[in-house]
Structure formats: structure tokens, C-alpha cells
Amino acid sequence: MPGLIEQPLGQRVGAPSAAPGRRRVVVTGLGVVTPIGSGAEEFFSAAVAGTVGTDRITLFDTADCLTHQGGEVRDWPRPPHQDAYGQLSRSESFALSAVRMALLDAGLLTEGDLARGPGPADVGPRLGGAYRPERVGVALGIVIGNRPGLEASLRDLHRGRVPTAPITAHDPARVAGLPARAFGLWGPNMVFPTACAAGNTAIAQAADAIAQGRADAMVAGGTDELSEAMFLMFNSFRALAPEAVQPFDRHRRGLMLGEGAGALLLESEERALARGARVYAVVAGHGGYSDAHHMTAPHPAGLGAARSMRAALDMAGLEPGEVSFVSAHGTGTPANDDAEAVALREVFGDLPVPVTACKSLLGHAQGAAGAIAAVACALAIRDAVVPPIGNTLEPEYDLDLVLKEARRMPVRVALNNAFGFGGNNCCVVFTAPDARTPTPAPAGNDRTGGTGATGATGRPGRSNEGER
Amino acid sequence: MSRVLVTGIGAVTSAGTGREALWNALCDGGAPATSSTPVAPPGLPAADPVLLAPMATPPAQEYLGRRGIRVLSPESKAFAIAAVAACRDAGLPTRWECEPTVGVAAGTTTAGLADYVELLATRLDLGVERVNPAQGPQTGLNAPAATASIFTGAGGPNLTLSTGRAASADALAASARAVHAGEATVMLAGGVQTLTYPEVYARRGVDPRFGTVDRARPLDRERAGAVPGEAAVVLALESADAAARRRAVVLAEVVGTGAAMGPATGAGSVSAARRAVDQALAAAGATPDEVDAVFVSACGDPGLDATEATVVGQLWGDRVPVCAVQGRLGDCAGAAGAVQAAAAVLALHAQRLPGTAGHHEPDPALPALRLPTAPRDEALRQVLVLCTDPHGHASALLLAAPASGGPAPDPAGPRRTAAAGDPPASA
Numbered sequence: 001m002p003g004l005i006e007q008p009l010g011q012r013v014g015a016p017s018a019a020p021g022r023r024r025v026v027v028t029g030l031g032v033v034t035p036i037g038s039g040a041e042e043f044f045s046a047a048v049a050g051t052v053g054t055d056r057i058t059l060f061d062t063a064d065c066l067t068h069q070g071g072e073v074r075d076w077p078r079p080p081h082q083d084a085y086g087q088l089s090r091s092e093s094f095a096l097s098a099v100r101m102a103l104l105d106a107g108l109l110t111e112g113d114l115a116r117g118p119g120p121a122d123v124g125p126r127l128g129g130a131y132r133p134e135r136v137g138v139a140l141g142i143v144i145g146n147r148p149g150l151e152a153s154l155r156d157l158h159r160g161r162v163p164t165a166p167i168t169a170h171d172p173a174r175v176a177g178l179p180a181r182a183f184g185l186w187g188p189n190m191v192f193p194t195a196c197a198a199g200n201t202a203i204a205q206a207a208d209a210i211a212q213g214r215a216d217a218m219v220a221g222g223t224d225e226l227s228e229a230m231f232l233m234f235n236s237f238r239a240l241a242p243e244a245v246q247p248f249d250r251h252r253r254g255l256m257l258g259e260g261a262g263a264l265l266l267e268s269e270e271r272a273l274a275r276g277a278r279v280y281a282v283v284a285g286h287g288g289y290s291d292a293h294h295m296t297a298p299h300p301a302g303l304g305a306a307r308s309m310r311a312a313l314d315m316a317g318l319e320p321g322e323v324s325f326v327s328a329h330g331t332g333t334p335a336n337d338d339a340e341a342v343a344l345r346e347v348f349g350d351l352p353v354p355v356t357a358c359k360s361l362l363g364h365a366q367g368a369a370g371a372i373a374a375v376a377c378a379l380a381i382r383d384a385v386v387p388p389i390g391n392t393l394e395p396e397y398d399l400d401l402v403l404k405e406a407r408r409m410p411v412r413v414a415l416n417n418a419f420g421f422g423g424n425n426c427c428v429v430f431t432a433p434d435a436r437t438p439t440p441a442p443a444g445n446d447r448t449g450g451t452g453a454t455g456a457t458g459r460p461g462r463s464n465e466g467e468r
Numbered sequence: 469m470s471r472v473l474v475t476g477i478g479a480v481t482s483a484g485t486g487r488e489a490l491w492n493a494l495c496d497g498g499a500p501a502t503s504s505t506p507v508a509p510p511g512l513p514a515a516d517p518v519l520l521a522p523m524a525t526p527p528a529q530e531y532l533g534r535r536g537i538r539v540l541s542p543e544s545k546a547f548a549i550a551a552v553a554a555c556r557d558a559g560l561p562t563r564w565e566c567e568p569t570v571g572v573a574a575g576t577t578t579a580g581l582a583d584y585v586e587l588l589a590t591r592l593d594l595g596v597e598r599v600n601p602a603q604g605p606q607t608g609l610n611a612p613a614a615t616a617s618i619f620t621g622a623g624g625p626n627l628t629l630s631t632g633r634a635a636s637a638d639a640l641a642a643s644a645r646a647v648h649a650g651e652a653t654v655m656l657a658g659g660v661q662t663l664t665y666p667e668v669y670a671r672r673g674v675d676p677r678f679g680t681v682d683r684a685r686p687l688d689r690e691r692a693g694a695v696p697g698e699a700a701v702v703l704a705l706e707s708a709d710a711a712a713r714r715r716a717v718v719l720a721e722v723v724g725t726g727a728a729m730g731p732a733t734g735a736g737s738v739s740a741a742r743r744a745v746d747q748a749l750a751a752a753g754a755t756p757d758e759v760d761a762v763f764v765s766a767c768g769d770p771g772l773d774a775t776e777a778t779v780v781g782q783l784w785g786d787r788v789p790v791c792a793v794q795g796r797l798g799d800c801a802g803a804a805g806a807v808q809a810a811a812a813v814l815a816l817h818a819q820r821l822p823g824t825a826g827h828h829e830p831d832p833a834l835p836a837l838r839l840p841t842a843p844r845d846e847a848l849r850q851v852l853v854l855c856t857d858p859h860g861h862a863s864a865l866l867l868a869a870p871a872s873g874g875p876a877p878d879p880a881g882p883r884r885t886a887a888a889g890d891p892p893a894s895a
Contacts, residue, residue, distance in 0.1 A: 232604075
């Protein structure tokens with residue numbers, strides 16, 4: 001089955017980006033669950049309108065904490081206990097919904113397929129005929145994934161009660177495993193807990209799986225839920241914003257935790273076009289380099305971030321001047337935004353590249369953040385509009401921030417940044433479907449050096465801990 | 469594209485620290501499980517003791533220095549130690565300055581879980597002001613790989629995978645692809661797994677017998693479940709060109725990888741495992757006849773062992789020897805693939821196959837397999853590592869002795885590669 005398997009590891013065929021056998025990967029389906037709307041259209045129209053979805057947290061008690069707000073998905077039904085899957089956590093429930101939306105949106109799943117219910121003994125396949133089930137996989141990023149599903153049982157235990165249902169939330173593999181079982185997706189199945197870069201990591205690795213022939217299609221993205229334990233952690237860091245998330249603002253005070261899921265249906269361009277699929281965007285490049293610096297503080301010179309952006313552009317065969325806009329990680333913490341501003345300056349110099357940051361609207365959806373932002377990038381390319389940053393009133397940096405209202409403009413290339421604790425960084429470049437990029441530079445022949453700390457704007461005497 | 473070589477192993481297992489300790493334990497045979505009582509977080513009821521194969525506790529300062537080790541979780545500390553040990557074993561530096569060509573990848577399913585639970589339990593029992601900020605960064609599953617990158621200065625790709633018992637084999641496969649593609653010249657890749665209170669509590673909620681088996685009996689007719697194991701194992705994967713330039717000792721070559729997903733049980737799980745093996749063989753351009761041994765993840769679990777026995781039976785019958793290291797080291801779950809891969813590399817290096825500890829009598833309900841229980845010399849060209857998970861993940865790696873593929877020739881002159889029968893070097 002030549003062409004359907006991974007390239008032999010021992011074969012010298014050139015770098016992946018330039019390899020003749022490497023397939024172009026496109027986005028043909030979108031699914032999203034966020035505090036400002038679920039489903040691609042509802043979410044993106046709210047984002048373009050600058051709707052702020054952060055509010056007081058109701059999922060757990062914050063009375064004795066320093067702050068009380070977050071990006072909670074309201075009115076989400078309590079995930080049920082299912083005989084086949086056990087008790088679902090919110091993050092698992094978000095993931096199942098987002099994956100379902102992406103499959104439906106791409107036309108790989110129909111309402112009729114869903115109405116038929118699961119196959120015998122939970123073995124599928126449920127998908128229509130476009131692909132064999134073992135050629136369609138799932139890759140999802142998480143920070144904590146389903147671990148918050150432990151919290152109710154722990155509270156019961158602390159009160160001396162014995163939890164009634166078996167606990168399943170200790171197994172992170174369920175996050176991607178459940179969608180595989182629900183929809184009969186038996187290709188590569190991956191869970192990437194690469195901190196808050198995880199959504200982008202999953203998209204990058206899934207794109208590689210298709211490009212290298214290990215799969216024909218992948219549902220890729222991320223999911224996470226609001227967690228009391230994580231809230232306590234950021235509370236102890238004093239890294240949470242009390243009232244608003246203000247990326248790159250002079251008066252920014254921190255992040256707000258959020259939740260949700262984003263899923264993108266990726267497939268090879270050749271197969272997508274052959275089946276007449278609508279193409280939102282091309283996954284043109286990605287790059288991931290670690291800071292190797294600190295568990296919670298970003299590298300002050302944005303070293304890993306700058307390397308990751310450059311590598312993603314190199315893989316796409318693009319110059320910084322060709323980027324239409326940057327979807328920044330933009331958490332609103334002093335340290336993250338400092339480091340990201342330095343990294344953007346390092347990569348783009350004086351180029352006037354518009355920058356947006358959707359965490360101002362959503363809070364920080366952790367492992368889902370990069371994936372939700374990726375959905376926004378694909379829709380920005382489709383609709384030629386960049387959503388605005390909310391809440392930011394006094395920019396601290398010399399960046400072309402998209403403030404107050406959405407910017408209508410042709411979008412040919414979107415760079416999506418995602419950075420996380422432990423120095424995990426991953427950046428993904430999306431291009432318009434009709435954009436033909438030049439032959440990419442070989443991976444490894446990068447421009448990741450030369451990221452000296454020019455123009456650093458670190459704040460002397462200020463702790464950077466806990467501010468990713 | 470570069471060929472991918474294994475040039476070093478770092479191991480912290482129940483057998484001790486270092487690859488020599490690992491190899492000696494595998495060749496020496498079985499050891500009974502140890503009873504241990506998981507430490508309960510504040511305010512939570514004590515757990516019953518667990519029988520397990522606990523990880524050794526090496527002197528962290530010797531590997532990591534003094535700075536910053538006090539706040540590390542056991543998983544992060546052990547994985548970082550294994551990473552440094554792998555570098556030492558490979559003759560690589562143990563410290564770079566945010567080097568973009570050196571990356572890290574870890575497979576794990578439990579990293580950070582105990583710290584996560586303790587954050588919440590502390591608030592419930594002692595109040596929010598007692599929550600320890602130093603504990604927070606270790607709650608993440610990515611903490612071990614991140615810690616290894618921080619302590620070694622590996623600024624290249626950094627990945628964590630949590631695909632059940634396939635996690636560290638998947639981490640090794642992703643790392644091999646990164647080296648192959650030129651995204652890194654060295655990847656420090658493997659897995660880490662510990663057993664702590666919340667995992668024990670959750671697992672016993674599903675299976676009350678969890679942690680009560682005193683000896684694992686892989687593929688045995690009397691098998692009654694796994695002995696949980698703890699481990700941190702890292703392999704240094706290196707591009708052939710880089711290894712040749714520094715005249716590194718080559719232990720093995722990664723020539724094929726495969727991964728698949730299937731239903732949790734029955735024919736579907738067999739199909740997934742078979743697809744993973746087929747992919748690994750196809751990626752290497754190899755046939756089943758070119759495989760001289762199979763390192764399975766069978767651990768004494770009735771269903772999981774049956775799945776793997778079926779796949780091995782389909783492809784090899786009783787023609788090739790099978791080794792299940794979990795019989796000696798316990799079921800290391802997220803680290804299982806790294807433990808198996810390390811054992812397979814050492815077997816290739818020594819041209820000797822360890823026996824399967826705990827196996828006494830074949831199960832007549834399973835396909836007939838060739839399952840030596842004592843170590844023996846074997847001519848090993850290529851060995852296959854197979855990991856399966858009860859929830860459907862499967863991952864396979866095909867490893868070759870250096871002589872069977874040969875790394876890239878060194879333009880600077882002759883290069884020493886390991887000869888068959890060379891004793892493993894100390895980590």
C-alpha cells in the first residue's frame with residue numbers, strides 16, 4: 001500500500017517540507033465550544049462583535065480566593081454517565097461535541113449517520129464512505145483534560161462520603177479515545193498535554209500524520225474545563241485578573257481561566273478536493289521549540305516563541321512580511337505579554353502586522369486555547385475579518401493591535417501562537433485555500449538562531465512566575 | 469532525511485538506576501512485589517496498601533545538581549534523572565544552553581496527578597491560604613518533559629503524550645520522526661510512571677483487585693492481573709550524521725514505527741495491534757521473517773495478554789521468541805513502551821534475550837508462543853516492541869542492530885560501533 005504508510009525511517013528522501021511525497025493539508029470542518037458561543041458561526045460572529053464571555057464563576061466556590069471570574073461555558077448540561085463510557089467530564093463532553101461538529105461541518109458525518117446510533121459492540125464504523133475508519137484519527141491537546149472530573153469525588157471523600165460511581169477521570173487517554181469510539185475513528189489517536197500550547201501541538205502533529213501518509217484525515221484540536229485545582233494554583237500565584245483580561249495593556253493584571261474545546265477536521269488537499277469538500281484554510285507550517293528556561297515563567301527574550309514562529313513560517317515558505325495577522329497567545333499576564341511582544345518584535349521587526357488576542361474575550365481555555373484560536377484563524381481567512389481584542393485600552397507595546405472593533409481586511413496568512421508552562425511553545429501558520437506558497441525550506445534548515453534579547457522589555461524586580 | 473540511532477539509555481526502575489541495573493535485573497529473573505501504602509492528601513482517608521514494583525530513588529543531586537530539585541514531583545525528578553543518565557550513557561553533554569537541535573519527549577498518564585489532588589485537598593482541609601504555590605507547576609502532565617528540558621537546556625521540540633500504555637512508545641515514535649525529519653539531531657525520549665493515592669483510589673473503584681497481585685505472570689495460564697510498576701526510562705535518539713561526527717557508540721537503530729486505535733476489547737483491539745505492527749514493518753520495508761524477537765507489553769492481564777498473544781500468533785506463531793519484561797518490572801503503564809524499548813535495545817546490543825519472569829505454564833487458550841523463561845544468547849537482527857492498552861491504543865517500534873542497517877558512514881574515518889556481545893556500559 002505505497003503512499004498509505006509512513007515514509008520509511010531509513011530512507012533518505014529529503015526534509016519533510018520539501019519531500020515530494022508530503023501532502024498539503026487543509027481544514028475542511030470546524031467545531032467549537034466556548035463561553036461566547038458554540039458552533040463555528042455563533043462563536044465567530046460573537047468574536048467579531050467583540051463579545052466578552054468572562055464572568056463570575058459558578059462551577060465552584062471562589063469566595064475565599066482573590067478573584068472570582070473566569071470564562072465559563074454557561075448552561076452546558078451536566079455530562080451524563082453512559083454505560084459505554086462511564087461518567088463523562090466536562091472536557092470530555094466538550095471534546096465529543098466539538099469533534100461531532102467538525103465531522104458534520106466537513107460532511108464526513110451526517111445527521112443520518114448519527115441517527116443510526118453506534119455500531120455493534122461499539123466498534124463503528126459510523127462515518128460515511130469518504131474514508132476508511134482506520135485512516136481517520138484524533139489528536140487533542142489538554143492541560144489537565146478530564147482531571148477535574150476527580151474533584152467531586154474528592155469532595156465527597158473529604159466529607160466522609162463514599163463516591164457512588166467509579167472514577168474514570170484519572171485516565172487522560174479518554175479525551176481522544178472517547179471521540180474515536182463514538183464516531184469510529186480508528187486511525188492515529190493522540191493526546192498531547194503540552195500545557196497551553198497543546199491545541200496547536202495537536203494540530204501540528206495531526207497535520208504531519210496526514211502529510212506523511214499515516215492518516216487521510218484527522219480531527220485535531222484541544223479541550224479543557226474550568227478546574228478548582230487550577231484556579232487555586234493561579235490564585236496562589238496571584239496571576240488572575242480580577243475584572244478583565246487586557247492583553248498587551250499597560251494596566252493588565254493577569255489571566256482568567258476558561259474552558260471549552262476547538263476541533264478542526266484536517267485532510268489531504270487532494271482527497272478533500274476529490275470529494276468536493278469546502279476548504280477553509282491550508283495548514284501551511286508549524287514550529288515548536290522549548291524555552292528550556294523555567295516551569296512557569298516564559299523566556300524573557302521570547303526565545304522559544306520566536307524560534308517557533310520562525311520555524312512555522314519557514315515550513316510554510318513564507319516571509320514575515322507576508323503574514324496578514326497574528327493571533328497572539330496574549331494571556332494578559334505581565335510576563336507573557338512582555339515575552340511575546342519581544343518575540344514578535346524579533347520576528348517581525350518594524351513590519352506593521354495586525355495582532356489580535358481572543359483570550360480577552362474567552363479567558364484562557366488552556367489546552368483548548370490554541371485550537372479555538374485556530375478555528376478563529378480559519379474563519380478570519382474565510383470572512384476576511386480579524387476579531388478585536390477586548391478590554392485593552394492603553395497598549396504598552398509598539399504593536400498594531402486590533403482594538404475596539406473587528407478589522408475587515410483580506411486575510412491570506414494567519415499565524416497562531418500558543419505558549420505554555422514549562423516552556424512549551426507551538427505556532428501554526430494557516431493560509432488561504434488558494435494561496436500557493438513557494439517550495440518550503442527544509443525543516444532543520446531554520447532561522448531559529450539569532451534570537452538575541454534585543455529590545456527586551458522585561459520588568460526589573462518583577463516576578464515572572466505563573467504568568468504564562 | 470536522517471537515520472535514527474539509539475546512542476544512550478537512562479533508566480530508573482524497580483531494578484535500580486542505570487541501564488546495567490536494568491539489564492542485570494531482566495537477566496536475573498523475577499522479584500516479588502513490594503507492599504507500599506500510598507500517602508493520602510490532607511484530610512482524605514488512608515488507602516489500603518498496594519503491591520507494586522516501586523521505582524528506585526537515585527540521588528537526585530548527583531544527576532541534577534542542587535538547585536531547584538526540592539520542588540520537583542517524583543515523576544519530574546525521575547524523568548530528568550533518566551534524561552541526564554541517557555546523555556551520560558551516550559557521551560553527550562548533560563547541559564546545553566537552550567539548544568534548538570536537542571528535544572525531549574515523554575509518555576506518561578500519571579504525571580502531576582498527586583500534586584493536582586493535593587492542591588484541592590489542601591484547600592478543603594486547611595484553607596485556600598495554605599495552598600502551596602511551589603506545588604502548582606508540577607500538576608501538569610507536561611512537567612517531566614519540561615523539567616528535563618530545563619535541567620538539560622534542550623530547547624528543541626518538547627512533547628508529552630498520554631495515550632495510555634502506548635504513551636512512551638508513541639513518544640519514542642514521535643521523537644524518531646523529529647530526528648528523521650531534521651527537526652532535532654537528538655531527542656531524549658521515553659516515559660515516566662508512578663503510582664500515587666489518586667490513581668490507586670480511582671483504579672480500585674473500577675477493579676477492587678488492583679494492586680493485590682503479588683507476582684505478575686505474563687501470558688501464563690494462572691495469570692490473574694498485573695503488578696503495577698513505576699519507572700522513568702529515557703533513550704537518546706540521535707541522527708546518524710551527528711552520531712557519526714562524534715563517533716558515538718551505537719546501540720541500535722529505530723527503523724519503523726506504527727500506531728493505531730481500536731475498540732477496547734475483542735477482535736477490534738487485535739486489529740488495532742496488528743495494524744500498528746504492520747505499519748512498523750512496512751515503514752522499515754521489513755517482513756515478519758526479518759524479526760528475531762518480540763517484546764510485548766503483556767503483564768498478566770487476562771484480556772490484554774490475549775490480544776497481544778493473538779497478534780504474535782498470527783504473524784509469527786512459535787517461530788520467534790517473545791519477551792515480556794513486565795513480569796520483572798511490573799506494568800509501568802505510560803512508561804511501558806520505554807521500558808520495553810530499552811530492554812530490546814540492550815538485547816540487540818548484547819545479542820542476548822532476557823527470559824520472561826513469572827511465566828511458568830503456557831495458557832492453552834492462547835496461541836502457542838515461544839516464551840523463554842531464562843536468558844539465552846540469540847542472533848538478533850531486528851526486534852519488535854509492541855504496546856497495547858486496554859482502551860484501544862496500540863503502538864509498535866521496530867529496532868535493528870547497527871550492523872543490520874548501518875548508520876551513515878563517517879566521512880572522517882572509521883567509527884566504533886557496538887559489536888555483538890559487547891557488555892552494556894554503565895549509565
